[in-house]
Amino acid sequence: MILASDNPLVPEASELVFGTVAFFVVLFLVGWKLVPQIQKTLAERTDAIEGGLKRAEAAQDEAKATLEQYTAKLAEARREASRLREEAREEGAQIKAEITGQAQAEARRIVESAHAQIEADRQQALQSLRAEIGTLSVELAGRVVGESLEDSARQSRVVDRFLEELEGRASTREQITS
Numbered sequence: 001m002i003l004a005s006d007n008p009l010v011p012e013a014s015e016l017v018f019g020t021v022a023f024f025v026v027l028f029l030v031g032w033k034l035v036p037q038i039q040k041t042l043a044e045r046t047d048a049i050e051g052g053l054k055r056a057e058a059a060q061d062e063a064k065a066t067l068e069q070y071t072a073k074l075a076e077a078r079r080e081a082s083r084l085r086e087e088a089r090e091e092g093a094q095i096k097a098e099i100t101g102q103a104q105a106e107a108r109r110i111v112e113s114a115h116a117q118i119e120a121d122r123q124q125a126l127q128s129l130r131a132e133i134g135t136l137s138v139e140l141a142g143r144v145v146g147e148s149l150e151d152s153a154r155q156s157r158v159v160d161r162f163l164e165e166l167e168g169r170a171s172t173r174e175q176i177t178s
Contacts, residue, residue, distance in 0.1 A: 133166075134159035 011019065137159050 130159070130163060133163065137162045 134156075
């Protein structure tokens with residue numbers, strides 16, 4: 001049989017009791033002072049990690065909400081820009097139509113004014129020609145007839161008759177040619 005004193009691995013009874021008491025004292029001290037500190041530190045780290053995760057989730061949710069707001073604002077800005085472009089196009093078309101209308105009215109006014117001026121010039125030329133033809137006709141008639149046509153009433157009748165004959169011939173020629 002092997003005795004405890006012969007085997008170096010088997011402790012003596014006093015060492016075993018002293019070791020057991022020391023173990024429980026150390027266990028008590030560790031349980032009383034160290035375990036609560038370790039648990040407190042672990043709880044703090046757990047809270048920090050969980051809080052960090054919650055903060056990260058909150059930040060991610062806030063980022064999503066901000067992104068949605070940004071997307072909504074961007075879409076609204078695009079709609080507003082599109083509306084403004086359309087309004088500008090419509091306003092441009094309206095201005096173009098107004099300017100075109102004004103230009104056409106001005107062109108009509110200028111053409112009418114030109115027609116009126118041409119008609120006035122024509123009438124003036126006709127009057128001038130009538131007077132000149134009348135003077136020449138009276139002079140010619142006076143030479144042909146051999147008497148003076150100094151009387152203005154007589155002159156006027158001769159000139160009017162001559163012009164009527166010319167106008168009659170002119171209208172007859174126009175009817176024949178057409």
